[in-house]
Amino acid sequence: MEPEPLVDTVTLGRAASSTSVGFDEFYLSEMGRLVALARSLAGVAVAEDIAQEAMLVAYRRWREVGALQRPDLWVRRTCANMAVSQFRRRVAELRATTRLTRRRPDATPEPMSERAEEFWDAVRTLPHRQAQAAALRFVYDMPIAEIAETLGCSAGTVKQHLSRARQALSVALDLQDRSD
């Protein structure tokens, strides 16, 4: 492993403190819903891990990410991609297993009602892009244009994903879709 290049410690200190303050505010404002997004797409066992890992990536790159116009969309996209990746979830689940077994009983994830769990289970069975679009819509109440920007696709594609997601969810949950 190559050593990190020497830097001016005073500059680094100033940069680090201002970076840390900006990130802390970002973290506190975003983290709650980020965990919700991760849980909606990947389930309760790995939600905390995935959300934390997305934030870890953001922290490491905060100099660049913090300068983006919408760092919140950046981290939501990171989290959403991590959550639907079967391969990446493999390691996340390994970590989550260890963390869950070490948690105090009062720190275990709170359950939701059966019907709510059923709903999110159905979301997780959707094709990845439909699930991501649906989760972003529900969790953040995002407009179409913002979902499109987050996922890196067109508004038309997002509309298509949402429409198909609604149809599939209605069938899976035996519900009427009043948007028809």
Next chain:
Amino acid sequence: MDLDELARGATRELLDVTSAGVAQRRTLLDQTRRRRRIGNAAALTALVTLMAGGLLLVTAPPDDRDTRPARPIGEGHGTALVTVNTAGQIHALDGDVAVGVPREVHALSPIDFTSDGTRVMFQAQDGSLRLVDLRTGGSRSLGACAERWCDADLSADGRFVAVGSGGLDSVIEIRPVGEGRIQRLPIAGAAHAPSWSPDGEHLTFTADEGLFLIGKDGRGMRLLWPASGELATGSWSSELMSMTEPASWSPDGSRIAFLATEPWDDDVSAADPIIPVRYTLTVLDLGSGATELSRYVGGCYCLNVSPPAVAWSPDGSLIAVNVVDNGRRDTKGAARNAGVHVVRPDGTGWRQLTTESATWGLAWQPSMG
């Protein structure tokens, strides 16, 4: 109730249960960063100590490599190349699969045969790790794995299974197949992808810093191949992409084949948060440390595409690898066609067997008797 009503209610509940504890999570984030830095520093210190001491775990074996021309698959090898696809179906790409190998297993199952071809290990659909005797059909449990998948490798004689326990502090356990005590290998930091040497005396494993070798007694740990720059930074993306797939040993134990990783782009952009990774099939002589083969086998973000897997044939003449092609063109080399390929250990005779990409499992099934 219609869909919108249910969605609103379910979302309200989801936000209620996930909104608490943000401050504690922030503390955990800092702890995670510090823990990984300490783990990296400890491993580096150990490496420097080993190098300074001039320790060599494996003595150079005599040069007894098979120099005969490679025989075509299916003729005289007496083996089949077996894979597990994303649906959890075991099937042979070439040759016959012995009766008794289940057709469907866990979708993320490893697959591993003993060197005499009489037994096979896999993860069953119920999640348990199992060993099946192909002569009798008898099956025994090798214990549980992490919640969804097994990071496990069966020794060539079928007497032990090495299992990665999972988690940030993942350790590698050595479980006896029969009676006996479970041992843990003393490895600092998370360790994954154990792979037994043919003689059962050593294992390779992957960690943040790269690919390591260790004795089954926990002694003589050394770094065989360092993880590439950006990928050794200790972040989640780097840990994951830093060679999480097991190495494969030559049957004489003198060499290993593995997939070295490096970032796909020279300039990693913040606009693309997931680092895509290039994979290079690499053959390393454990005695001399020489790299005998280095061949690009594709790259991916590995979100919906499985990373490559590698398997050395039982007769030592071929190495099988599934090549990844996520549709991007790599300026450093042409992307290969996706699918399972074979190549001689010296890099000659590259041949594509199938356009289907193997998934978690790629293994040669030795013939019995």
